[in-house]
Amino acid sequence: MKRILLSLALASITLTGCSNEESPSLETFPLSEVRLLDSPFKHAQDKNIEYILAMNPDRLLAPYLKDAGLEPKADNYGNWENSGLDGHIGGHYLTALSLAWAATGNQEIKQRLDYMLDELKRAQDKNGNGYLGGIPAGKAMWQELAQGNIRSDLFTLNEKWVPLYNIHKIYAGLRDAYLYADSQQALAMLVALSDWGALLVESLTDEQVQQILKSEHGGLNEIYADVAEITGEQRYLTVAKRLSHRTILEPLKQQQDALTGLHANTQIPKVIGYKRVGDLAGDKQWQDAAAYFWNQVVEHRTVAIGGNSVREHFHPADDFAPMIEDVEGPETCNTYNMLKLTRMLYLSEPDTRYVHYYERALYNHILSSQNPDTGGLVYFTPMRPNHYRMYSQPQAAMWCCVGSGIENHSKYGEMIYAHRGDELFVNLFIPSTLDWKEKGLQISQKNHIPDTERTVLTVTGSGDFSLKLRYPVWVKEGLLSLTVNGEVFSVEQAPGSYITIERHWKDGDRVEVHLPMHPQAEQLPDQSDYYALTYGPVVLAAKTDPISGEQLDYFSDDSRMGHVASGPMCPQEMTPTFISDDRDFVRGLQRLPGDELRFAAPASLKVVGTQTVSSDSDLELIPFHRVHESRYTVYWPHTTKRKLAEKQKQREAKDRAQLALAQQTIDKVAPGEQQPEADHFFAGVGSEAGVHRGRHWRHASDWFSYQLKDPGNEAQTLRITYYGLDSNRRFHILANGVEIAEVSLDGSHGDDFFEVDYPVPEAVFKQSRDGVIELKFVAEKNAVAGAIYGVRLLREGENNLESADTHSG
Template identity: 75%
Template structure:
C-alpha cells in the first residue's frame, strides 16, 4: 500500500494556486492505517466479524445497478430494499470503501481480490457509458441531462423526482478515492478523475444560484471529495468545484457562529461540514475552518447523548428539550456518528486537543462498537435511548440501509486514531490493544490491555531512538490517580486530566511502559439537564439488559421491508423503568463489582422500582404481556457494547423521594396516551422528514417542506402523495395534523382515488397544532388488494394543500361512511 499521509480529510499537500498558508504541513499527522494492527480485543473481534460480513455479500448483486445504468447485462439482480427502490447502487460505493479499509487494516487477500473484481466491473460500466459517468441511479442519464440544461426540481430528498441521486453518486466518488488512498489502486484513481471531469462538465454552464438549488437535495460530501481530488492531482480547478458544491444555506450561519440546526436532517448536514473543513484546510480559509469547528462544538456539547450519538428520527431536535430522545424509539442514527468521527479526526489533526479524542473514544466504544452484533456481524440503524427498548440488526442479504453502507466501513477504521505523531513526538490517544510500525523512526510499539475489564495498559517498544512518548491523561481518570512506570520505575506525573504526559528519553529495545488508569462510575445527565442520567465507567457507558415481560419473543433481525430498520415492537410503559431515588443527585454510592473477568456491576440500591401490582396494572392497561416477576430487580450494569438481542436501559430517570409519586404519575399519564395511540396506529408518516417520506414512496409536484415551531411540514401548489401500509385492511380513520393559523387553504384528500375530505383552513385554530380525523370509506379498502393505500393531497385552484404536519392511519370502531 502506498504510504500516503494524505488521509482523505487530513492531507497537508499544497494545491497550486492556493494561499501560502496551505503550503505549511499540518503538524500533527496520522499513521497510515496499514501501519497499525489490532490485537485481541472487542475491536479486533468486530473488525474480523465485519470482514466475514462483507465477504458474505454478493458483489454481482451490488454491481447490478451500475451495469444496468450503463446498458450492460448484470450477472445477478439487485439487492432489495433501498437497493431496488430508487437508491440503487448506494451500497456499492460504500462497499468499495469497506474493502479498501479492510485491506489496509488487515492485508486480507480475499478482500483484495474482491476489491479488484469490483473495480474491474465498475470500469466496464464506466467505459460503456463513454463519458466518465458511473452510477447506479436508475434512469439517471436523463435526469443528469435535465440538470445540465438548468431544469432543476429540488426537494429535501428528491432531485428531479429521483431519490437523493447526488448522495447516491457521492458513494461512488468516495469508494474510488478510498481504493486509491488505502489500496494504492491507480485503476481507481483514473476512474475517479474521469467521474470528476464528467460532473464538472455537468455543472459548468449552471449559475451559482442553480448549483445551490441542486444542493438543497441531500448530496453527501461531494465538496469533500472534490477537495480530495484537488489534493491528489494538484489541480486547483477541482478545489473551485468543491467550493461551488458547498451548500451556503448551512455554511453561512456557521460562519457567523449561529446554531440554526434544530429541525434539520442531521446526517445531511455533517458531510457538508466535513467538506467545509477540507476545503478550508486546503485553501487556508480560516472562516470555513472555524465554521466546521463551531458546528462540532454545538453538536457534541449540546446535541449529543452519552454514547456519542445525536438526533431523533434522524433530525436535530431542540437543544433545550431532549424529551423525544427518551420517548421515541428512533434514537441516534449510526451514520451520524460515523460522520462525526470523520470530522473529529480532522479537527484533532489541525488542533490536537484531547477533547476531540475524548469524544472519539466515547463514540467508538459506545455507539460504533455497539452497533455491530458480535455474533452475526449485523448492523444497527437506530439506537433507541428510550428505556426498555431494543435494536434491529441487518443481515448480509437483507436490509440495505445507509447505516449498513457506513457500517461496513466503521469496523475497519479503529486503528485510525490510536496513535499520531508530530516531529519527534509519538502520541498515544486510545488504549486499544494494537501494534504500531513507526517506519520513519524504525520503532515498533505493542500496546496490550483488557480495558474496560481491567484498569491498565502496557506498551512495549522494539527498536531504539530518542523521541517523546506523549501519553494521554484521559478525563475519566481523576487528578492525581494516573500512575506510569517505565521498566518498573515510577515516574512523576504532574499533568492533569485532559492533557498529555510527556516522557522524553532515548528509548531502548524492550522498554516497557505501564500505565495505571483507575476508573470510576459517574452519572451523566441528559444535555438539557432533565432528570435522566446515564452511567459511565472509564470510557464506557453502562447499561442493563432488561426483559420486563414474561415469555416475550422479539425479532431482532430486519427483513427487506422499507421500515425494517425500526424496532417497532411494543414500547414498555416508562413506569416499568427503575428510578434513581435520592435526596440529592449524588445517588451512586459504593457500587459492587461482581465476580468474573468481564466488567459487571450490581445496580445501586438507589435504583428503585414501583411495586409489582402497580406495574402489572399499568402493563395490562397498555395491552402488554404478563410481567416477568424479576423485571427491574437484581439488575447488572455492563458495558453497552456487550448488550445485544435484548431490551435494555441506558438512561435512567431520577427523583427525590418527595417527588417520586408525582413524577411517576406524570410519566404514566403521558406514556399511556402515547402508547394507546401507538396501538391504534397502523402506519404513519412525518411529512417533511426525509426517511419517513422516502419509506412511504413520497411523490409530488410543486411541493415544499420545512419546519415551523419545531414541527416538520409539507405543502404543495399541485399535489403530493404517500403509500400507506394497511396489510390487514383494518383502516378506519385517517388523522391529519394541521397548524391553527394556516388560512386561505383549500384542497382535497384522496385515498386510492376516493375523495375522503375537502378541506378548508381558515386560520381559526389559533397558534397551535390540531388533529382532524377523517373516516376511511369502505371503497378505499376495496381498492387496496395489495394492502396499500395511496394517499394524495391535491391543491385547489390558486391555493395550497397543507401544511400537513402529520399523517396517521388508525384502527378504530367508528362506523365508516
C-alpha cells in the same frame, strides 16, 4: 500507501504558504501500519470481514452495469438497492474493502476489491463520458440538471431519491481505493468521474447550484477538495467551493446554531467538506464554522453513547424528551460522520476533548452497532428505556447504516496513535501494534480495558522520540500512575492533557500505565431528570426483560421500515428510577465477581412500577457494547422521595396516552422528514417542505402522495395534523382514488396545532392492492394543499377524536 489526509499541500491549491522550515504537521498513521490485537475491536473487525465477504459483489454491481447498458451477472439486492437508491451500497463497499485490506492485508479482500473496480471500469467505459452511477434512469436526470431544469426537495432531485447523495458514495469509494489500496485504476476512474461532474455544473449559475444542493448530497464538496489535493489542480477546489451549501454554511460562519429541525446526517458531511475546503484554501472562517458545528452538536445535542438526533433530525437542544420517548434514536451514520469530522479537527488542533468524544462514540455507539455473533448492523439505537435494536443481514436490509457500517469496523486503528516529528501520541487504549516505519520502531499496546485498568506499551527497536500519553478525563486528577521499565515516572499533568516522556528508547523498554476508573452519572444535555452511568470510557446499561414470555425478532427483513424496532413500547413505569435527595447515584455501586465488567444496580435505583417482572436486585449494569438481542436501558429517570408519587403519576398519564395511540396506529408518516417520506414512497408535483415551530410540514401547489400500509384492511380513521393559522388552503384528500375529505383551512384555529379525524370509507379497501393505501393531497386551483404536519392511519380504538366537519378542516 497514501495517507487519508494527503501531504501534498501544493502551492497551487493552498493559500497557507507552507515552507519546509515550518514545524511538521500532526498526522495519524496509515491503517497499514497499525494492527489490532485481541480485543472487542479486533473481534468486530474480523466479524465485519466475514460479513462483507458474504455479500454478493455482482448484486452490488448490477445497478451500475444496468445504467451503462450492460447485462448484469445477478439481480440487484432488494430494499433500498432496488427502490430508488440503487447502487449506494456499492460505493460504500469499495471503501469497506479498501479499509479492510489496509487494516489486515487480507488477500481475499484485495481480490474482491480488484474485481469490483474492473467491473465498474467496464460500466464507466461503456458510458463513455466518465460517468459512473447506478441511479435508475439517471442519465436523463443528469441531462435535465445540466440544462438548468432543476426540481429539488429535501430528499428528491428531479423526482429521484437523493441522487447526489447516491453518487457521492461511488466518488468516495474510488477515492478510498486509491488512498488505502494504492489503486491507480481507481484514481483514473475518480478523475474521470470528477471531470464529468465538474462539466455538469459548469454552465449552471451559482444560484442553480445552490438550488440543487437543497437535496441531500453527501460530502461532494469534500470529495472535490480531496481530488484537488491529489491532482494539485485548483479547478477542483473551485468546484468544491461551489458544491458547498451556503444555507448551512452562512449561519455557522456567524457562530449561529440554526440546526433544530434539520435532517442531521445531511448536514454533517457538508461540514466535513467545509473543513476540508477551509484547510486547503487557508480560509479560517470555513474552518471555524466546522469547529463551531462540532461544538454545538457534541456539547449540546449528543447523548452519552456519542450519538445524536431523533428520527434522523436535530431536535431542540433544550428539549431531549423526544430522545427518551421515541424509538428512533441516534442514527449510526451520524456518528460515523461525526468521527470523520472529529479526526480532521484533532489533526488541526490536538486537543484531547476531540479524543474524548472520539473514544466515547467509538466504544459505545460504533462498537455497539454491530451484532458480535452475526456481524449485523444497526440503524437506530433507541434511548427510550426498555426498547431494543434491529440488525441487518448480509443478503437483506440495504440501508445507509449498512453502507457506513461495513466501513466502521475496519477503521478502529485510525486514531489510536498520531505523530508529529519526533512526537508519538497515544490517544486510545486499544490493543494494537504500531509499525513506525519512519523511525524503524514498533510499539505494542496490550490491555483488557474496560475490564482491567492497566495498559502496557512495549518498544521494539531503539531511537529518540517523545512519548505523549493521553491523560483521560475519566481518571481523576492525581490518580493516574505509570512506570518506565519498573521505575515510577512522576506525573504532574492533569486530566485532559498529554503526559510527555522524552528519552532514548531501547529495545524492550516497557511503559505500564494505571488508569483507575470510577462510575459517574451523566445527565441528559437539557438537564432533564434522566441519567446514564459511565465507567471509564464505557457507558453502562442493563439488559431488561419487562414483558414475560415476549418473543422479539431482532433481525430485519427487506421491508422499507425494517430498520425500525417497531415492536411494543414498554410503559415508562416499568423503568427503575433513581430515588434520592442528592444526585450521588453511584455511591456504593459494587462490581460483581468475574473477569468481565459487571455491576449490581446501585441502591438508589429502585423498581417503582407495578408491571415490571424483574426487581431492582436482578439488574446488572454492563458495558453497552455488550448488550445485544435484548431490550435494554441506558438512561434512568430520577426523582426525590418527596416527589416520587407526583412524578410517577405524571409519567404514567403521559405514557398511557402515547402507548394507546401507538397501539392504535397502523401506519404513520412524518411529512417533511426525509426517511419517513422515502419509506412511504413520497411523490408529488409543486411540493415543498419545511419546519415551523420545531415541527416538519409539507404542502403543494399541485399534489403530493404517500403509500400507507394496511395489510389487514383495518383502517377506520385517517388523522391529519394541521397548523391553526394556515389560511387559503383548499384541497382534497383521496385514498386509493376515493375522496374522503374536502378541506378548507382559513386560519381560524389559532396559533397552535390541531388534529382532524376522517373516517375511511369502505370503498377505499375495494381499490386496495397488497394492503397499500395511496393517500393523495390535491390542491384546488390557485390554492395550496396543506401544510400537513402529521399523517396517522388508525384502527378502531378509544383514542379517536370526535368526527370533525370535513369541510371546515
